[in-house]
Amino acid sequence: MAPILTHFVVAILIAQAYCIPTSRKERSEAVLPDFVNTYDLGAQIANTQPEIDYEVVEGAPSPLTLDNLDSLNALNGSNIYLTSIESTTSNPQPEWLKGVVPDSTGKTNGAVSCSIVVNDYGNGTVDAFYMYFYAYNWGGKVIGLNFDDHVGDWEHTMTRFSNGEPQTIWYSQHGAGEAFEFSAVPTYADGVRPIVYSANGSHANYATSGTHDHTIPGLDLPVGVALVDYTDDGYMWDPTLSAYYASVSFASGTTTPVFAAYDSTTPVNWLNFVGKWGDEQYNSSYPGQYDVFGQYRYSGGPTGPEAKDLNRGEGTCPSGDSAPCIVLPAVTAGERM
Ligand SMILES: *[C@@H]1O[C@H](CO)[C@@H](O)[C@H](O)[C@H]1NC(C)=O
Ligand SMILES: *[C@@H]1O[C@H](CO)[C@@H](O)[C@H](O)[C@H]1NC(C)=O
Numbered sequence: 035m036a037p038i039l040t041h042f043v044v045a046i047l048i049a050q051a052y053c054i055p056t057s058r059k060e061r062s063e064a065v066l067p068d069f070v071n072t073y074d075l076g077a078q079i080a081n082t083q084p085e086i087d088y089e090v091v092e093g094a095p096s097p098l099t100l101d102n103l104d105s106l107n108a109l110n111g112s113n114i115y116l117t118s119i120e121s122t123t124s125n126p127q128p129e130w131l132k133g134v135v136p137d138s139t140g141k142t143n144g145a146v147s148c149s150i151v152v153n154d155y156g157n158g159t160v161d162a163f164y165m166y167f168y169a170y171n172w173g174g175k176v177i178g179l180n181f182d183d184h185v186g187d188w189e190h191t192m193t194r195f196s197n198g199e200p201q202t203i204w205y206s207q208h209g210a211g212e213a214f215e216f217s218a219v220p221t222y223a224d225g226v227r228p229i230v231y232s233a234n235g236s237h238a239n240y241a242t243s244g245t246h247d248h249t250i251p252g253l254d255l256p257v258g259v260a261l262v263d264y265t266d267d268g269y270m271w272d273p274t275l276s277a278y279y280a281s282v283s284f285a286s287g288t289t290t291p292v293f294a295a296y297d298s299t300t301p302v303n304w305l306n307f308v309g310k311w312g313d314e315q316y317n318s319s320y321p322g323q324y325d326v327f328g329q330y331r332y333s334g335g336p337t338g339p340e341a342k343d344l345n346r347g348e349g350t351c352p353s354g355d356s357a358p359c360i361v362l363p364a365v366t367a368g369e370r371m
């Protein structure tokens with residue numbers, strides 16, 4: 035599925051507008067049955083099985099697809115982990131965990147690796163969420179030890195438009211993130227589309243290249259002391275070239291998202307799935323598992339797009355973010371290695 039660039043870093047270019055028009059090109063691809071795409075979101079489902087407490091869930095549809103994934107919600111869905119059928123810690127790792135490197139145009143060929151979800155509030159404000167999917171998260175090393183490796187990774191940016199003009203942008207980073215004035219972030223050669231740097235292994239999103247200390251969530255400090263992300267001008271990935279598009283709305287007073295595709299062929303039901311997109315944190319009897327003060331080598335898989343606060347209203351930051359939502363007027367340059 036998605037581009038997990040194991041050894042390099044992607045400079046992602048995110049579409050400026052909410053790009054319903056540019057999606058037409060993708061429509062033909064969306065007609066393909068999910069299983070044809072070896073590495074995409076569908077591949078994650080084909081290579082995993084739903085488990086709760088390390089036991090396979092009874093009564094799940096077979097095969098599971100992007101069209102019926104949300105039927106798991108009725109089977110104690112929020113406790114379900116889409117768990118790799120093969121060992122994820124074998125050497126070499128299963129191929130499907132390695133994702134697809136974008137081609138020279140920035141497209142992840144044969145891998146739909148992005149979901150673009152649009153919330154039009156109907157008053158001139160439109161939030162466009164660009165959800166990036168990666169098959170595996172390599173968490174990085176702290177004093178020689180690896181932490182936070184897990185199957186499945188969802189990161190996102192969100193651009194807020196007012197009457198068609200981009201105003202602010204959110205970059206997700208490890209469950210927190212940073213909000214910027216849109217005018218502050220670097221843009222691609224066309225001067226319009228923002229650049230997003232996806233960190234090596236962890237895929238946290240940054241507006242600049244270099245090293246980023248994320249010891250304090252939401253603060254991008256250039257000099258690393260402990261938890262450090264690395265970004266550089268690696269492969270260019272244009273996620274809009276291979277994405278599923280959907281709108282999202284909320285009935286007034288509710289917190290349940292209602293997703294709709296823009297056509298009849300794009301799978302959309304999977305967006306409702308409330309479970310986790312990777313294995314549960316391996317227990318202490320799993321070979322190679324260790325923890326240091328509660329930080330685990332192998333941690334649990336993430337929740338999906340529905341959990342990213344798609345109804346932000348006033349703020350650019352997700353409401354679950356504990357830090358105050360400060361929209362920064364400038365980016366911080368990363369430290370050069
Ligand atoms: C980038 O990630 C790979 C694992 O995917 C790791 O082996 C490598 O050390 C990382 N590079 C840096 C600079 O962290
Ligand atoms: C759902 O799963 C959790 C975690 O295993 C368990 O504690 C709970 O009893 C389950 N609920 C039902 C209704 O099966």
Ligand SMILES: *[C@@H]1O[C@H](CO)[C@@H](O)[C@H](O)[C@H]1NC(C)=O
Nearest residue numbers: 087088089316317318319320
């Ligand atoms: C530990 O995980 C394995 C699967 O990896 C499972 O079979 C076993 O029951 C688990 N043990 C406990 C105590 O949860």
Ligand SMILES: *[C@@H]1O[C@H](CO)[C@@H](O)[C@H](O)[C@H]1NC(C)=O
Nearest residue numbers: 155156157158159346347348
């Ligand atoms: C647009 O609607 C959203 C959701 O009701 C609200 O939070 C926001 O303040 C509104 N924006 C403007 C500019 O009226």
